[in-house]
């Protein structure tokens with residue numbers, strides 16, 4: 001109970017600090033502009049004539065690739081730069097509460113940005129009779145992908161005081177997670193060398209494989225487990241890194 | 249209340265704290281002295297549980313800082329060296345946040361925040377953003393955070409740094425007052441502060457503890473401690489010097505002032521009553537006779553001088 005309250009206290013503070021700076025508004029505007037233009041230009045939303053969110057949601061992992069590290073790079077880097085790190089870790093709270101509290105704030109923030117895209121659902125409904133289950137599932141996939149990338153950014157942001165380095169490293173890691181299962185890449189590898197098992201194993205690690213399943217409206221425990229385990233792993237990594245930062 | 253036993257901290261190959269042990273009980277204000285880089289802040293960070301020690305144990309209120317960190321940390325109020333605070337919060341918001349992490353809710357939280365604002369004179373800036381605060385106000389805000397939960401243990405790393413003379417005075421009075429029932433550790437570079445507020449002093453030099461005692465004991469280690477200052481009126485200087493030099497126990501006579509009679513310092517810790525007899529016996533008028541108590545900065549320099557000497561020698 002006490003631990004939940006501590007976590008929530010931290011989440012509230014962190015979330016408020018997002019909105020205290022113009023970065024939050026810039027982020028939301030860029031996210032909305034990009035997801036809109038990708039949908040209508042690259043995604044061919046109207047010419048498809050389908051009543052589905054696919055041309056909208058399919059771009060999200062690619063948007064998150066840059067936007068989530070940008071939103072999350074300050075999580076720990078800023079805390080260490082300003083010295084409040086020392087304050088936080090001499091308070092009677094556990095490292096887990098601190099890491100979780102800050103992560104949840106970032107995830108909630110991304111969730112708010114995602115919620116602001118819901119007017120597009122109205123457009124889809126105007127075009128025809130969409131499948132609500134598939135749409136909900138698609139949004140869930142998008143939200144989980146954002147959380148996964150954010151957990152990775154939390155880890156890279158704990159590594160360094162420098163936000164730029166933290167940004168670049170997390171973009172690279174997230175890109176690997178995308179590419180490992182992205183058909184254009186996997187097909188290329190298959191053409192070049194017929195190692196089916198390798199490609200399959202790699203795409204099991206990819207966000208795209210699991211994201212696509214959810215986009216098709218399939219809720220499979222294995223997909224959910226994938227997102228959960230990457231997040232837990234990255235947050236655990238954050239804890240290990242923060243601990244080593246404190247002792248040196 | 250605070251027990252540090254054989255605390256050691258390595259930063260890679262650098263030994264920042266070398267086998268330091270001491271205790272602080274309630275009612276004590278421990279002054280923590282040492283040259284720059286001596287390991288004061290590092291020791292404080294180990295005690296507050298921010299950095300793990302490489303060796304040794306720290307107990308706060310009976311709780312081991314490694315084994316029961318949450319219980320130990322709940323007893324501590326800590327003002328870190330550079331007084332960190334979240335820049336995008338207001339002073340009041342920051343204190344509310346800190347109070348919540350200390351487990352204070354509702355009315356208790358509001359009262360704690362008000363009390364801290366009053367104690368630290370933050371009324372004027374309570375709605376101001378932390379990143380626009382002047383250095384002194386920032387320091388006071390962070391100090392307010394440390395006393396929110398009325399902790400039995402206070403660890404203050406240079407609490408008067410950056411404060412104006414009035415605020416320095418207030419801060420010292422506050423520490424002295426709180427020192428009556430709390431266990432307090434204060435690091436400082438201001439030696440008068442040690443005399444003013446500390447009941448005990450420890451000095452660290454290059455990670456090693458080189459002194460642990462009362463400010464009085466520290467002063468008495470001074471080479472000038474025990475010397476006499478004597479003022480004789482209406483007698484030519486050379487007569488006074490010649491006569492006093494022959495007195496028992498006098499190893500040297502320095503003339504300090506000749507404007508109102510002759511003021512001399514007698515080295516060698518002579519007996520004051522003997523000197524009084526000598527002066528009066530010669531038929532002179534004694535204007536002043538005092539035993540010098542020694543100067544803290546002299547002792548500090550003597551104890552820690554090895555540092556600079558070692559560097560020059562290298």
Ligand SMILES: Nc1ncnc2c1ncn2[C@@H]1O[C@H](COP(=O)(O)OP(=O)(O)OP(=O)(O)O)[C@@H](O)[C@H]1O
Nearest residue numbers: 248259262264282283284285286287288289290291
């Ligand atoms: N995180 C760290 N990594 C490596 N070395 C460190 C670290 N923190 C402190 N040191 C070193 O440990 C030694 C002790 O530093 P510390 O900050 O404890 O000194 P101090 O006594 O507080 O000095 P000051 O009076 O200047 O505040 C210094 O040589 C410092 O460079």
Ligand SMILES: [Mg+2]
Nearest residue numbers: 288289290329
């Ligand atoms: Mg220091």
